[in-house]
Amino acid sequence: MNAAAEYPDAAHPVRGLVASHRDWIRTLFQDLLTRLGHTDPESAAGALLMLCDGAMAAGYLDDSTAAHKTLLDAVRLIRSGG
Numbered sequence: 001m002n003a004a005a006e007y008p009d010a011a012h013p014v015r016g017l018v019a020s021h022r023d024w025i026r027t028l029f030q031d032l033l034t035r036l037g038h039t040d041p042e043s044a045a046g047a048l049l050m051l052c053d054g055a056m057a058a059g060y061l062d063d064s065t066a067a068h069k070t071l072l073d074a075v076r077l078i079r080s081g082g
Contacts (some may be wrong), residue, residue, distance in 0.1 A: 001053060025049055036079060044078045050074070 007014040029048045033041035051074050058067035 001057065022049065025052070032069075033079075038079070047078055048075065 003014050004018045007018075009015065026045050026049050029045035030041045033044050033048075038044050051071055055067050055071040058070070059065075
């Protein structure tokens with residue numbers, strides 16, 4: 001997130017690396033959710049990525065222990081399909 005903020009130009013090579021890394025994480029989440037039998041692994045992977053982004057920001061801005069617990073609770077909800 002910091003790299004993306006410091007290099008706002010979408011054509012900059014750093015932004016390409018950021019996008020590549022995020023695609024890798026999204027694909028990893030999607031593969032894991034598929035193996036778990038999730039009904040919509042593509043959407044859930046996008047939600048997990050967004051939750052991770054938010055958890056990182058919350059960990060910096062708020063209580064990191066509370067952010068970690070909230071992230072795990074959200075992951076459990078996504079994993080259950082509910």
